[in-house]
Amino acid sequence: MHRFHFNHLKLRSKLIFIYIVCVCIPIILTNIVFYNVTTNNIKKQKTVDAQQAMFQLKNELGVVIDDAASIAYLYSIDKLLENHLETDYASYDQYIESLASIKNIFIRSDKEYKTVSSAHIMTDNPTILASGNIINLEDSMRETDWYRSIKDHNNAYPNLYVTPSSISVIQQIADKRYRKYEHIIKIDLNMEYVNQLLTLSSFEGDVYFTDQNNEVRYSNAPAFLANMEPMLKENISKPQQAITFEQMYENNRYLGGWSLYGVLDEAKVLSEVRHSGQFIVWLAAINFFIPTFIILMMSRSIHTRIKHLLKHMKKVKGKNFEPVPYVQERDEIGELAVEFNRMIERIENLINDVYLADIQKKExxxxxxxxxxxxxxxxxxxxxxxxxxxxxxxxxxxxxxxxxxxxxxxxxxxxxxxxxxxxxxxxxxxxxxxxxxxxxxxxxxxxxxxxxxxxxxxxxxxxxxxxxxxxxxxxxxxxxxxxxxxxxxxxxxxxxxxxxxxxxxxxxxxxxxxxxxxxxxxxxxxxxxxxxxxxxxxxxxxxxxxxxxxxxxxxxxxxxxxxxxxxxxxxxxxxxx
The missing domain is CATH 3.30.565.10 (Histidine kinase-like ATPase, C-terminal domain)
Known part of the structure; x- marks a missing residue:
């Protein structure tokens, strides 16, 4: 009966043993401990960061809408503008003279070119010629959704009108019941600037802009952009493990009831989990020293004999066909040594018997x-x-x-x-x-x-x-x-x-x-x-x-x-x- 020795183990058995003891078990245990500890910490931190990012994004978008609303409000209370729109002009020169007197009114909207795409005043006064910021209020405009949205709206403050592709602030100038003509201010936000706010935001999920009825009016989510149609907040497609955030607009007449709703995929948050501090050092030390000791002990059985076999292989390069001394190990290296001896014997015979004949045949x-x-x-x-x-x-x-x-x-x-x-x-x-x-x-x-x-x-x-x-x-x-x-x-x-x-x-x-x-x-x-x-x-x-x-x-x-x-x-x- 043979004594147990590492040299008698098959090479495959040695590799499996090394893998289980030195790789598999340590990695599994380390990952379980690491996952439980770090996942919760990262999730908490990311949640706080996402909440802060949503709050900042709400404020930035609110500022953009407030700027447009303030422009609309200034237009609505300006008496010179109101008189200009209500006057019946007898001649073209009279209209041009009146228009020149109010040109400074539009300086504010012209300066807001980054956040405002267009600022138009629409009027049904037939004596006014369409030019610059003032255009005619056509009957076709009265058939649009944005016009119907302000029909019954109080003109004391602006109305927010949002579609999947645009955000507008609309307000009537005075009340038509007390004026000869109807005048409407429509300010369209620069959607490239709005999209840039969403893109540059540190919030890593999808953002939805919802109205008072919890209907999504605008979003940067790919699913929403593909359909470009409003939908209820309850119908939003969410990941299996989603973290949601909501920031309400309060104390605002035209933004009251509107909110920013954010959806963050928890899988993306946890994908950035990394090792940290002293905990990593201890785990690395355990994973290194114990497996290293076992690997060194096992590899000695392989390295020493392979090196001896390699020495004889190098001699063959110099046409020295010295066989490897017979060894009694029964693993793959021992079998390799035996087959090597057979191989060099055949090579020597082939050189003597076949090689010269092959040269003559080729000639x-x-x-x-x-x-x-x-x-x-x-x-x-x-x-x-x-x-x-x-x-x-x-x-x-x-x-x-x-x-x-x-x-x-x-x-x-x-x-x-x-x-x-x-x-x-x-x-x-x-x-x-x-x-x-x-x-x-x-x-x-x-x-x-x-x-x-x-x-x-x-x-x-x-x-x-x-x-x-x-x-x-x-x-x-x-x-x-x-x-x-x-x-x-x-x-x-x-x-x-x-x-x-x-x-x-x-x-x-x-x-x-x-x-x-x-x-x-x-x-x-x-x-x-x-x-x-x-x-x-x-x-x-x-x-x-x-x-x-x-x-x-x-x-x-x-x-x-x-x-x-x-x-x-x-x-x-x-x-x-």
């Missing part, structure tokens, strides 16, 4: 690829030479013209370049010269049936590409595309730069290909290992894949009876020949 593959590349190059030259000679032979039999001399000269250029080009890469300029010689031969063959146009960016002409990259596609366009076309064949070649790529585009107006033929051609390029009929283009595709890999892309667009368009994209890179 053979590289040589085979190079041989394949040279073979592809050698297949191309006779292919084009045969087509050119066959063209000259056919034309010579049909006509005995002197144009044959020019064709032979172009043929000589192609033949000379095919022999003299020992390099794998040539410049675009050299490739274009070869293409032009080939197309001139084709023009000789087709007489007036073939036309071509070549456009090359000047900056690209000296860039290197694999030789005979574009020529097979030109040959395919002239022979397979234009030859069977009943009209005049046109071949357009464009070579341009797009970002860091060379873009080759060749277009012909020949017979084109069907979708099935396009799919067959794509399968032949990418998956078929045999050479088939389109040997020239197949060779080009294979060479470009060998040279550029996935950086080379091609695209063929064709429709039967409407020609073919081929796009090749090659990366721009320096080539070491």
């Amino acid at each position: 053979l593959e590289i040589r085979q690829r190079q041989a394949q590349l040279h073979a592809l190059h050698s297949q191309i030259n006779p292919h084009f030479l045969f087509n050119a000679l066959e063209t000259i032979r056919m034309r010579s039999l049909m006509k005995g013209e002197g144009e044959t001399a020019k064709t032979i000269q172009n043929m000589a250029k192609i033949f000379r370049k095919s022999i003299s080009w020992k390099r794998s890469f040539v410049t675009i300029r050299e490739e274009i010269e070869l293409i032009e010689s080939f197309l001139e031969i084709q023009k000789y063959r087709f007489a007036n049936k073939l036309q071509y146009q070549i456009t090359v960016e000047e900056a690209l002409k000296e860039l290197l590409i694999p030789k005979m990259t574009f020529l097979p596609f030109v040959e395919n366009a002239s022979i397979h595309g234009v030859e069977n076309s009943p009209g005049i064949g046109l071949i357009t070649i464009q070579i341009a730069r797009e970002h860091e790529q060379i873009v080759f585009v060749i277009t012909d107006n020949g017979m084109g290909m069907s979708a099935e033929k396009l799919d067959e051609l794509h399968h032949y390029f990418t998956e078929d290992d045999s050479m088939g009929e389109s040997v020239g283009m197949k060779n080009v595709y294979t060479r470009l894949k060998i040279c550029y890999g996935d950086e080379f892309t091609y695209k063929i667009e064709s429709e039967h009876g409407h020609g073919t368009r081929i796009i090749l994209r090659l990366p721009i890179k320096e080539v070491v020949q």
Whole structure:
């Protein structure tokens, strides 16, 4: 029977033991004690702060409304303004003279531009012209809710009219029963300023402005702003654990019965609970020293033997395959040491038996690829030479013209370049010269049936590409595309730069290909290992894949009876020949 030892415990059992004793239990106990003590303290403090913030917000909003009410009151008792509004003006000049005499009355409202959005005096005196702060009282205004709210209201003091989007102070000037005309003062508060008061307030919850009937008239709550409709205070949507505050406006004729109602989410208050003072220090000491002692005792069982195993692993880097001395511990580290010994034994065998053979195999593959590349190059030259000679032979039999001399000269250029080009890469300029010689031969063959146009960016002409990259596609366009076309064949070649790529585009107006033929051609390029009929283009595709890999892309667009368009994209890179 074995004696109990920490080294015999499985690593997983050790980690679970460390977690339960050193992490789980201390954290649970600490959080329970901390939560009970600090939650109540923070909640009390936040409640006092929120109550004070609501009180301050009530006063600030009351001051804004009082300022507007005082302006309305000053307008209502001003005799000059009343005489101006009651006078029947015989001429425009008489009205302007009277208006100039009372312009100083509006200085107060103009100074309150931060808190007051607009201050208008509305009158139904037909001889008064609407201008500045004085406007006409239209019949449509008498149909509004704000007008109906003051119809039966005592005009001795202002009336507060609140909607979800505005706050206004409204007051009649004198009593219509004793005046010829009706005059109303309407002062709208600056809602941006009111919203700023709510935003900058230290109260962290939602604020509701309620009237005498406990109906919410204005609020910054998202749910209220989404509907923008008054609702009863009882219907306010509240969090599960809500703290409510209410500040009443008292001893105020026009604000009497109105109140500010605040709703604070208790969860947000408690989210800011933090450790405090000496209590934290004692808890931290308990959570640190006791778990540290246990962890040190347990980790010694792991650290010493892992360090010994690591020492042998570092020796392997220097090709010293010394095995770890056999140990009898039955935990994961003991098993790791045994598996390490097996591993270094296999590595040593693999190096001796497999590594050298693998190097030889890779060298053979590289040589085979190079041989394949040279073979592809050698297949191309006779292919084009045969087509050119066959063209000259056919034309010579049909006509005995002197144009044959020019064709032979172009043929000589192609033949000379095919022999003299020992390099794998040539410049675009050299490739274009070869293409032009080939197309001139084709023009000789087709007489007036073939036309071509070549456009090359000047900056690209000296860039290197694999030789005979574009020529097979030109040959395919002239022979397979234009030859069977009943009209005049046109071949357009464009070579341009797009970002860091060379873009080759060749277009012909020949017979084109069907979708099935396009799919067959794509399968032949990418998956078929045999050479088939389109040997020239197949060779080009294979060479470009060998040279550029996935950086080379091609695209063929064709429709039967409407020609073919081929796009090749090659990366721009320096080539070491």
